[in-house]
Amino acid sequence: MTMQPWFPAAKLGIFIHWGIYAVDGVTESWSFFSGQVSHDDYMKQVPGFTASRFDPRQWSELFADAGARYAVLTAKHHDGYALWPTEQSALRDERDLVGEYMEAMRERGIRACLYFSHLDWTHPDYASVGTGDNRFAYPPPGQEDPAAWERFLSFHRAQLRELQERYSPELFWFDGDWERDAETWRMPELREELLARQPSLVINGRMQGYGDYATPEQGVPIEPPAGPWELCLTINDSWGFQHRDTNHKSLRQIVRIFAETIGGGGNLLLDVGPREDGTITDEQAERLRGLGAWIRPHAEAIYDTGRGLPPGHFNGASTLSADRRKLYLFVFDRPNEFVVLRGVRNKVLGVRTLDGRELRHERFGGLHEVPGWEYVYLTDDHLNPLCTVLEVTLDGELELNRVHTRD
Numbered sequence: 001m002t003m004q005p006w007f008p009a010a011k012l013g014i015f016i017h018w019g020i021y022a023v024d025g026v027t028e029s030w031s032f033f034s035g036q037v038s039h040d041d042y043m044k045q046v047p048g049f050t051a052s053r054f055d056p057r058q059w060s061e062l063f064a065d066a067g068a069r070y071a072v073l074t075a076k077h078h079d080g081y082a083l084w085p086t087e088q089s090a091l092r093d094e095r096d097l098v099g100e101y102m103e104a105m106r107e108r109g110i111r112a113c114l115y116f117s118h119l120d121w122t123h124p125d126y127a128s129v130g131t132g133d134n135r136f137a138y139p140p141p142g143q144e145d146p147a148a149w150e151r152f153l154s155f156h157r158a159q160l161r162e163l164q165e166r167y168s169p170e171l172f173w174f175d176g177d178w179e180r181d182a183e184t185w186r187m188p189e190l191r192e193e194l195l196a197r198q199p200s201l202v203i204n205g206r207m208q209g210y211g212d213y214a215t216p217e218q219g220v221p222i223e224p225p226a227g228p229w230e231l232c233l234t235i236n237d238s239w240g241f242q243h244r245d246t247n248h249k250s251l252r253q254i255v256r257i258f259a260e261t262i263g264g265g266g267n268l269l270l271d272v273g274p275r276e277d278g279t280i281t282d283e284q285a286e287r288l289r290g291l292g293a294w295i296r297p298h299a300e301a302i303y304d305t306g307r308g309l310p311p312g313h314f315n316g317a318s319t320l321s322a323d324r325r326k327l328y329l330f331v332f333d334r335p336n337e338f339v340v341l342r343g344v345r346n347k348v349l350g351v352r353t354l355d356g357r358e359l360r361h362e363r364f365g366g367l368h369e370v371p372g373w374e375y376v377y378l379t380d381d382h383l384n385p386l387c388t389v390l391e392v393t394l395d396g397e398l399e400l401n402r403v404h405t406r407d
Helices: 006-010 039-043 056-066 097-107 146-167 187-197 251-263 282-301
Strands: 012-016 070-076 111-117 171-175 229-234 266-272 305-307 317-321 326-331 338-342 348-353 361-367 370-377 388-394
Touching: 006 070, 006 266, 012 056, 012 282, 056 070, 056 097, 056 282, 070 097, 070 171, 097 111, 097 146, 111 146, 146 187, 229 251, 251 266, 251 282, 251 317, 251 326, 266 282, 282 326, 282 388, 326 338, 348 361, 370 388
Parallel strands: 012 070, 012 266, 070 111, 111 171, 229 266
Antiparallel strands: 305 317, 317 326, 326 388, 338 370, 348 388, 361 370
16 A cells, blocks of 8 residues: 655644534543433534634644644544535534635645544444444344445445545545444445545555554554554543543643654644634643644754654654654753763764754764764753754764674
């Protein structure tokens, strides 16, 4: 599967969980699935979802200030409520929220992408095949209805066709594939259909093995996936807006997670949960602007780089320039006099902070093909309050030593 080059180059995207669940501030879809609220009470939120202050151009300005290169809006979550006037269901917003979002993002140069849940826990034909305990996902024992499943697949495909033909999203962020296998979903055929309409479409990995990249959530993998990937991360503890969730990550935490993610070759998809009226909370907006303020002076270490050093070479994250001749080291913590680079065969020609201050460095140890330690000396005056980035210039393309070959 060929990945479109814009995606690994983007580094930062914004995830937008917005839907009727923001009215009461309940967990999106899962609150009725797990029985925290009844399905009837959950659906009573529909009239309160006003979008009365929704200004997608304000969103796009904020996302651009954050340094994001793409955004992903929940066009339809597991509850089945569509943010566009779909012709396939009455469970929809009559205002074309998706269309307004797409236009505003593209005006700002942000790639406009859409989240779409395969499953639909409200559609009458969805819980028609398979076995399980939850009535929203599976039929009662002995009451499977293959004809109803065929109707659901037709509905599923028709909504996706609508989204492609009306809006041409550059990426589909699918979810909700886990209750059926690839054969039941007919995922190979679905992939072919999607790409036939849009050959350059990027498709995330929640396709039972027929997507383009991995999507871990809420934690940087200790060993990052080998191929393209994306970390999905909430700013507080919730995807959608919840009134009582005030447990926001600090800006320093977000910067660190971002650096660790791009250092492992991934993108960060940072989530916001707008209120029902379409406004984004001050706490989340402040963190997005703060992240962008840190990214801008460090952009050369972020956007035009690739996966950094494997574990063990540096105590922190790193990225590598496209020509493989510059390493960028992300110093998260206050060093005690120096930081150390290990196992680099190249001669280090120079080290500087990204604001242009040259740093003293020297090589110690090493024997034959086994390199020693490169010490880089810093004082508190060199440090950025969020994360310091060092540019290490090498005498050629990066060469690493991973094995000690002499006793």
